[in-house]
Amino acid sequence: MAEGRTANVARKTNETSVSVSVNLDGTGTSKISTGVGFFDHMLEQLSRHSLIDMEIDVKGDLHIDDHHTVEDTGIAIGQAISKALGERRGIMRYASLDLAMDETMTKAAIDVSGRPFLVWNVSFSAPKIGSFDTELVREFFQALAQNAGITLHILNHYGANNHHIAETCFKAVARVLRTALEIDPRQAGRIPSTKGTL
Numbered sequence: 350m351a352e353g354r355t356a357n358v359a360r361k362t363n364e365t366s367v368s369v370s371v372n373l374d375g376t377g378t379s380k381i382s383t384g385v386g387f388f389d390h391m392l393e394q395l396s397r398h399s400l401i402d403m404e405i406d407v408k409g410d411l412h413i414d415d416h417h418t419v420e421d422t423g424i425a426i427g428q429a430i431s432k433a434l435g436e437r438r439g440i441m442r443y444a445s446l447d448l449a450m451d452e453t454m455t456k457a458a459i460d461v462s463g464r465p466f467l468v469w470n471v472s473f474s475a476p477k478i479g480s481f482d483t484e485l486v487r488e489f490f491q492a493l494a495q496n497a498g499i500t501l502h503i504l505n506h507y508g509a510n511n512h513h514i515a516e517t518c519f520k521a522v523a524r525v526l527r528t529a530l531e532i533d534p535r536q537a538g539r540i541p542s543t544k545g546t547l
């Protein structure tokens with residue numbers, strides 16, 4: 350089962366051309382090129398700490414701004430995760446974690462439920478991190494949650510540095526993905542729901 354949890358997604362619109370491949374049972378190696386330096390840095394964290402191998406190549410309309418590139422990458426990663434999960438048999442399904450980084454503390458909680466929902470309780474004290482719009486962090490997780498079919502809650506308890514606040518969101522989500530997508534040895538091939546479907 351483990352070696353089968355891989356997927357590729359190619360998505361092309363007038364705004365972006367995105368190609369994503371994932372291996373849920375990887376080692377956290379990635380090859381990422383979105384044209385947006387800060388976003389690449391965040392996606393490398395997402396791969397490294399989820400242990401999901403990711404190859405991501407995006408050509409977006411960056412002459413407008415980073416919005417379409419970030420959102421469409423989130424859509425494609427979400428679709429790839431959902432596709433790789435298939436019927437979601439045997440997964441741990443739930444996880445939550447408080448992740449510290451220097452002065453910042455951020456919680457992520459996940460239910461790999463098949464029901465897309467994002468609760469976003471994070472605010473930034475500046476509109477930009479370098480040239481990156483801080484509001485795009487939410488856009489990314491909204492696209493990811495919708496397309497992966499996950500319920501995702503992200504709560505920043507406190508923090509001063511906006512780079513740290515963004516980075517803890519990605520790292521915390523990475524760690525809950527790692528736990529929740531893992532195969533639960535006690536329920537092997539069963540779907541973890543009394544409904545029998547996720």
Ligand SMILES: [Mn+2]
Pocket residue numbers: 390512516
């Ligand atoms: Mn950093």
